[in-house]
Amino acid sequence: MIGEPELPIPHSRRLWLYGIGALVLAFLMAPSLIIVPMSFSDSAFLQFPPPAWSLRWYHAYFGSVEWRDATMVSLKAALLTTLLATPLGTAAAYSLHAGQFRFVGAIQALLAIPLIVPVILIGIGAFFLYARLGINNTITGLVLAHTVLAVPLVAIPVLSGLKTYDMNQELVARSLGASRLRAFLAITLPQIRFSIVSGALFAFITSFDEAVVSFFISGGETATLTRRMFSALRDQIDPTIAAISTCLIILSAVLITLPQVLGRRRAR
Amino acid sequence: MRATQLDTAATLRDGLNERALVTDRRREQMLLFGLCTPAVLLILIIIFVPIGWLSWLSLFDDAGRLGWDNYARLVEQPSYIKTFKTTFQVSLVVTIVDVLLGYPLAYMLSQMPRRAAGICMIFVILPFWTSVLVRTYAWLVILQRTGLVNEWLTGLGLVAEPVQLVHSFLGVVIGMSHVLLPFLVLPLYASMRAIDRDLLRAAMNLGASPTAAFWRVFFPLSLPGLAAGVVLIFVLCLGFFVTPTLMGGGRVIMWAMRMESTVSLYANWGAASALGVVLLVVTMGCLWIFSRLFGAENLVAKGLR
Numbered sequence: 001m002i003g004e005p006e007l008p009i010p011h012s013r014r015l016w017l018y019g020i021g022a023l024v025l026a027f028l029m030a031p032s033l034i035i036v037p038m039s040f041s042d043s044a045f046l047q048f049p050p051p052a053w054s055l056r057w058y059h060a061y062f063g064s065v066e067w068r069d070a071t072m073v074s075l076k077a078a079l080l081t082t083l084l085a086t087p088l089g090t091a092a093a094y095s096l097h098a099g100q101f102r103f104v105g106a107i108q109a110l111l112a113i114p115l116i117v118p119v120i121l122i123g124i125g126a127f128f129l130y131a132r133l134g135i136n137n138t139i140t141g142l143v144l145a146h147t148v149l150a151v152p153l154v155a156i157p158v159l160s161g162l163k164t165y166d167m168n169q170e171l172v173a174r175s176l177g178a179s180r181l182r183a184f185l186a187i188t189l190p191q192i193r194f195s196i197v198s199g200a201l202f203a204f205i206t207s208f209d210e211a212v213v214s215f216f217i218s219g220g221e222t223a224t225l226t227r228r229m230f231s232a233l234r235d236q237i238d239p240t241i242a243a244i245s246t247c248l249i250i251l252s253a254v255l256i257t258l259p260q261v262l263g264r265r266r267a268r
Numbered sequence: 269m270r271a272t273q274l275d276t277a278a279t280l281r282d283g284l285n286e287r288a289l290v291t292d293r294r295r296e297q298m299l300l301f302g303l304c305t306p307a308v309l310l311i312l313i314i315i316f317v318p319i320g321w322l323s324w325l326s327l328f329d330d331a332g333r334l335g336w337d338n339y340a341r342l343v344e345q346p347s348y349i350k351t352f353k354t355t356f357q358v359s360l361v362v363t364i365v366d367v368l369l370g371y372p373l374a375y376m377l378s379q380m381p382r383r384a385a386g387i388c389m390i391f392v393i394l395p396f397w398t399s400v401l402v403r404t405y406a407w408l409v410i411l412q413r414t415g416l417v418n419e420w421l422t423g424l425g426l427v428a429e430p431v432q433l434v435h436s437f438l439g440v441v442i443g444m445s446h447v448l449l450p451f452l453v454l455p456l457y458a459s460m461r462a463i464d465r466d467l468l469r470a471a472m473n474l475g476a477s478p479t480a481a482f483w484r485v486f487f488p489l490s491l492p493g494l495a496a497g498v499v500l501i502f503v504l505c506l507g508f509f510v511t512p513t514l515m516g517g518g519r520v521i522m523w524a525m526r527m528e529s530t531v532s533l534y535a536n537w538g539a540a541s542a543l544g545v546v547l548l549v550v551t552m553g554c555l556w557i558f559s560r561l562f563g564a565e566n567l568v569a570k571g572l573r
Contacts, residue, residue: 009478013478014379017372017376017379018376020372020373020376021372021373021375021376021388024373024449025391025392027369027446027449028391028392028449028450029391029394029395030406030410031395031402031403031407031410031446032394032395032398032402032403032406034406034409034410035402035405035406045414046409046412046415048416048419088306088307088310089307091306091307092304092307092308094303095300095301095302096304098300099297099300099303099304101297101300103301107308110308110311110312111311113311113315114311114315116551116552116555117315117548118506118507118524118544118547118548118551119507119509120507120509120524120527120528120544121319121507121544121547122314123509124318124527124531124540124544125314125318125319125321125544126314126318128318128321128322129313129317129318129321144310145314147310148310148311148315151307151310151311155307180299205397208399209398209399211399211400211510212509212510215509226399226401229401229405230401230510230514233404234513234514237405237408237409241405242405245399245405245406248398248399248402249398252394252398252399253394256393256394256397257390
């Protein structure tokens with residue numbers, strides 16, 4: 001295969017462009033690159049580079065009941081959100097892809113609504129509604145709200161996965177006597193599983209990292225990790241949060257690169 | 269089921285069979301419709317119901333009389349006007365900063381071989397999926413009075429005293445520009461990749477200098493992608509909460525912060541709802557103008573990956 005042909009512009013004439021690009025990439029990565037070493041600092045003042053290394057702030061994180069509880073709440077909410085949003089988003093994507101009923105366009109637009117409406121409004125609205133239903137500060141309420149935010153993030157990759165899949169295969173299976181469900185599970189699902197897995201990972205990260213809606217509808221015993229970090233940061237810059245941030249950065253990095261790694265292995 | 273297959277199946281023209289096919293098809297569509305109802309219902313209940321309810325509430329004043337009081341206050345009270353002004357100023361500056369940073373980066377990535385660009389793209393996607401809270405915290409640490417930037421500035425003798433970077437307009441702009449930059453780079457990169465290089469080669473063969481080829485051919489073709497990024501960033505800025513709250517330290521009050529304090533400090537749902545309704549209308553307005561100018565094709569999907 002021939003690669004994309006180069007333009008007749010020598011690289012030397014473009015050094016300035018590479019320079020600016022590298023600087024912007026550095027700007028994008030700087031916060032993560034600085035926070036990670038700082039979290040291993042021995043000092044109570046966030047100096048860079050740290051004067052001495054220690055795991056002091058990780059001890060502070062894992063040793064604190066409050067931080068540990070908040071982490072558990074966030075993990076639980078993220079896991080439940082993933083379990084709920086993945087089937088809902090996949091089903092919606094499948095129905096939009098295969099369906100020819102009148103409202104396909106409208107429903108597609110509706111599914112994008114959680115991404116378009118300002119999050120602050122979703123947060124305040126959920127808080128208002130939950131106050132009447134009595135489910136503020138509950139995991140149920142948290143999971144429902146996060147699921148709404150996550151459904152489009154599952155539906156979008158699954159829809160694009162379905163677009164590259166030939167639905168006739170499912171028809172063949174059905175004409176050979178398989179039920180619709182069986183045909184989907186045995187034929188379609190395995191072929192779009194990477195789209196579904198990346199959608200599920202997006203759902204997990206979205207819930208786990210979500211800060212605005214959780215700010216309004218979680219608190220007390222069910223305060224999420226981001227909720228607690230937010231309140232802590234309003235008062236002072238606590239080095240413990242550097243340790244927590246490092247854990248969150250690593251989690252995001254692992255979850256985001258996972259589909260790429262899996263996809264590459266499949267491609268071989 | 270696809271229309272084409274149905275058509276071939278229905279050419280039997282057997283009266284009885286045709287009716288059975290229609291019923292079958294209708295049942296099939298009902299089933300497919302049913303598959304998307306759980307997601308649709310959840311969105312309706314969690315987003316539409318409360319927002320509709322709050323919009324209704326915004327039409328009643330503090331004494332419970334129907335009227336435009338809550339909206340009138342937004343244009344009359346100086347403190348609200350100041351909040352709007354700050355919000356639009358921040359949004360505009362952040363958008364401009366991100367265009368200036370994001371355009372060259374996306375352009376560079378689009379000119380690189382796909383493999384290399386893919387590797388560099390990790391540095392854009394990783395921050396995109398890192399919690400906003402984590403990134404804002406990082407900037408608080410870097411920009412604080414005793415932070416890295418101030419240390420460098422005083423160390424190099426550029427300033428005598430540490431500069432107030434956090435809890436200021438500048439801090440809010442730096443933090444928000446960083447958080448939102450990927451929203452510009454991702455759609456812009458995608459649209460630049462789609463530009464046919466032969467067009468540029470043709471322009472150069474016909475005697476255009478590289479600079480002219482860029483400005484007359486490449487730049488106009490990249491405008492839809494740029495516009496998508498700009499609109500996304502601007503709209504997200506208007507309703508941004510976490511970063512301005514932490515980086516502004518109470519000195520920079522933006523729209524979303526105003527909504528939060530109206531609810532949690534004053535429990536004034538009418539006033540908060542009016543703010544929310546106007547925010548929603550402005551957001552939808554920006555997106556509508558964009559879709560009129562450039563077509564609505566997958567603004568959201570483009571911004572996502």
